[in-house]
Amino acid sequence: MRIKTRRLIYLSLLVSFGIVLHIVEAFIPLPIYIPGAKLGLANIITLLVLVLYGFKDGLIVSILRCLISALITGSVSSLIYSLSGAVLSLFMMSFVFFYMNKTFSLVGISIIGAQAHILAQIIAASIILRNSGIFLYLPFLMMISLFTGYFVGLVSNLTYGILSKNLKLIEVKKSYS
Amino acid sequence: MASTRGLTKGDKILIFTILVFCFFGLIIGKTYTYGAFEKKYVVIEVKGTEVKRFILGQDTENKKIEIKGMLGYSIIEIGKDRVRMYQSPCDNGDCLKVGWISKPGQMIVCLPNQVAVKIIGSRDTLDDTTY
Known part of the structure; x- marks a missing residue:
């Protein structure tokens, strides 16, 4: 019971981190303006939850993160894009993480997640706008999301090294007391 | 476990590959x-209903079209890839001040x-509302 509560608290903390990153990254100016390109800092949280807590919690956290940040920022129209991107990228990342663990490190998993994210958003946009010409924009966005995915992977790799130790430490300490 | 190791x-x-x-x-x-993809149409409307439609940049060079409106005849000039109001019977002339439009x-x-x-x-060009 205690473990379950702790898990709940950590997951909700991670959800709130995700929301904050989602909001804060809108304030970071990009050197060149590209419509649709974002840093995707909230993917750090999705990847971390997937690695630390598994697929099911990752799905819950990323969906909650999308819903709540859409409510906070007030852009409900972008909810479709962020939700579809988050869900597809989570599926792809968990597939790669659980079955091709040896081939890819966290950076590679994050890059795959970023690509899936952009792919899902383009598909969603083409369905909503009823316009398949938008796919010509895909390689351009893929190039950008390659770099952002690399960056996100590096950050989550570093964070994972610290966080996994600390989480385990707390878990062990509490279970002995 | 994929932990802190470099690029594999x-x-x-x-x-x-990407x-x-x-x-x-x-x-x-x-x-x-x-x-x-870059096909643009010029649509002329009178009282909200479509009267004429041209494909921009396709034998429309220096064409002048007279359109009968509520007050009289407006003359619309279509250039190679742009359109403007050339002459208008209206008294304020706001439509003339707009100049050429092309997007x-x-x-x-x-x-x-x-x-x-x-x-x-x-096809709609990509803009911020797309995302």
């Missing part, structure tokens, strides 16, 4: 967009004469 061989292959794919995709996309989504409206000139793209 798989990562490097993945990055390289870069190559992007490179070819960009080239294909560039050659493709300059071909079939999809732009429009000239003459309220007194109830004539509107719009440019419509065959």
Whole structure:
């Protein structure tokens, strides 16, 4: 019971981190303006939850993160894009993480997640706008999301090294007391 | 467990593959967009109903069209890839001050004469509302 509560608290903390990153990254100016390109800092949280807590919690956290940040920022129209991107990228990342663990490190998993994210958003946009010409924009966005995915992977790799130790430490300490 | 280790061989292959794919995709996309996609229509409306429609940039060079509105005849000039109101019977002349328009989504409206000139793209250009 205690473990379950702790898990709940950590997951909700991670959800709130995700929301904050989602909001804060809108304030970071990009050197060149590209419509649709974002840093995707909230993917750090999705990847971390997937690695630390598994697929099911990752799905819950990323969906909650999308819903709540859409409510906070007030852009409900972008909810479709962020939700579809988050869900597809989570599926792809968990597939790669659980079955091709040896081939890819966290950076590679994050890059795959970023690509899936952009792919899902383009598909969603083409369905909503009823316009398949938008796919010509895909390689351009893929190039950008390659770099952002690399960056996100590096950050989550570093964070994972610290966080996994600390989480385990707390878990062990509490279970002995 | 994929923990703190550097880039694996798989990562490097993945990055390289995506870069190559992007490179070819960009080239294909560039050659493709300059071909079939940039079709713009000039739509002329009187009292909200469509009267005439031209494809911009397709034998429309220096064409002048007379349109009968509420007050009289408006003359619309269509250039190679742009449109303007050339002459209008309205008294404020706001529609003349707009000048040339050339992008999809732009429009000239003459309220007194109830004539509107719009440019419509065959595909919407990407903008911020897309995302």
